[in-house]
Amino acid sequence: MTNNASTETRPAPIAVSFASSDLRHAARLLRLSWTRHNTTPVIAMVRVVLDGASSKLSATDLDSQITVEIDAEIKTAGTFLVHLNSLASMAEMARGRIRIRQEHQAGEAGKASLNLLIIEDDDTTIRLVDLIEPSDYPAIDAERMRTDSRFAKGADFEMAQGELLRMLKHCRHCISTEETRYYLNGVYLCRKPEAGTLRAVATDGHRMCCADSEVDIAGFPSTGVIVPTRVVRALEAILDSPANEPVRLEVGECRMIVTAGRVRLTTKTIDGTYPSYEKVIPERSTRLQAHLSRSSIDKLLRVAGALGHSKMINPAAKLIPSKQRIEISNHEGSDASAPAQVSADPNMAPVAYNLRYLAQQARVTPEFTLSTGAAGDPAIILAPNAPDTLWVLMPMRA
Structure with a gap:
């Protein structure tokens, strides 16, 4: 049998x-x-x-x-x-x-x-x-994602790896870490108004970065996409290639596929509405201009510990045009300062900014110019090594 x-x-x-x-x-x-x-x-x-x-x-x-x-x-x-x-x-x-x-x-x-x-x-x-x-294994199928209706009216374009990496690095220190405003926990990719080219924006409510490119992005979602912080960090590592080969971006509603050489990243984007960031950008003014460097800000940051500022989350750095100095002080009246090239209208009052924010900015742009029209207005930051990017920084009480 x-x-x-x-x-x-x-x-x-x-x-x-x-x-x-x-x-x-x-x-x-x-x-x-x-x-x-x-x-x-x-x-x-x-x-x-x-x-x-x-x-x-x-x-x-x-x-x-x-x-x-x-x-x-x-x-x-x-x-x-x-x-x-x-x-x-x-x-x-x-x-x-x-x-x-x-x-x-x-x-x-x-x-x-x-x-x-x-x-x-x-x-x-x-x-x-x-x-x-x-x-x-719960694999995310890129081919199936491409046939999704949310990708049907999306954008598919290429750009230099170095260009996208530059935009992300310029934005990263401005990304919010507050979980309650989850829609700010990433970099917002969108179309530059009127130009139709790629723009990257990040803000935490106290500072903002707006990085532009010359890359045409026809078909890009009108609402833009918010790339989560963790994905931004991953992209920086993936794009950090000396070859500077093209990177392909396929962007749809709440989905994105990035292909760089033999590496592909498939991700969800943050499902939320990004605020109207353009309303925050002030008109450019030269009533007060300060040319700052990383060396002077880092020295001031180290000296801040001697004044007890190491225990403070947000030490204020005051720009004083009459002294050509940037100064910090504590509640006891002790102070420390470093040289700063500051020019201002004679009637312009001293303006204070978060010293830690200035230090983080200096790590991205070792030399930069900060300008504002009034003590209570947002300041614009421009840097010689970043001609296609501007930053906005809110003042604080000294």
């Missing part, structure tokens, strides 16, 4: 090898879209898809996903999951090629069989129990 029961047919075990340097680079990028503390084990995994002569490694936090394509020597194609920490640790230790293969271990008496994932180089071997099926 023939037994119809047959052993379960398993796909051929995967076998592949990578250059350790390629795997290290991929792991560092994948961490940008990976959550260390989560309650869903599959989110801690990297999905590896082997097809042809290359492999695609993906990590996601459910809101965004980074996919990195690297070269590989593939003996058996397929898809598997591996914990990012295990992959990254092996990549950091190894100096030659890293080999990964699957192995089925039959169970002994009273024990279940195991599926193992073996990661090894010439010296070290890591054996991981393979418990999660690749089909359980």
Whole structure:
């Protein structure tokens, strides 16, 4: 009598090898879209898809996903999951090629069989129990996203990596960290009025950055998109390439796909309405102009600790035209100052600004000019190394 029961047919075990340097680079990028503390084990995994002569490694936090394509020597194609920490640790230790293969271990008496994932180089071997099926991985499908109706009327354009990186870096220190105003927790990408070119805006209510480009963005959503802070940081790392190859941006309603070389970032954007930032930009005035440098501001910031300002969140720095100084003081009457090139209308009163904000601005633009029309008006900041960007800074009480 023939037994119809047959052993379960398993796909051929995967076998592949990578250059350790390629795997290290991929792991560092994948961490940008990976959550260390989560309650869903599959989110801690990297999905590896082997097809042809290359492999695609993906990590996601459910809101965004980074996919990195690297070269590989593939003996058996397929898809598997591996914990990012295990992959990254092996990549950091190894100096030659890293080999990964699957192995089925039959169970002994009273024990279940195991599926193992073996990661090894010439010296070290890591054996991981393979418990999660690749089909359980919550991948964000970029191709499916492109067919979504929210992408139908979006924009698809290319620009230099360095240009987008410049805009993001100029904006980052102005991003709000207040969770109650979640719609300010990122960089707002929109069309520059009348010009129809790409503009990036960020504000925390006390300062604002407005960075422009010459990139035409026909079809860009009229409401713009708000790129979350975490995605902004990821993009800065992805775009920090010496080759300055073009980066492709596909932007739709609450969705965005960014492709730079062999790296693709797919993300949700913040679902909210950005405030009318243009109303905050004042008319340019030369009633008071101050030319400031990072060296003088950093010295003043260090001296502030001697006056007890290290315990203060927002120390005020006062621009005093008559003394050509920038000055801070404490409630006891002690003060410290540094030289500052200040020119002002004779009737112009001294103006104070948050010293920490000035220090953060100086890290982005080591030299800049601050100008305002009155003591209570917002100031405009311009810098010689950023001709396409302006910043707005609100004054404060001294």
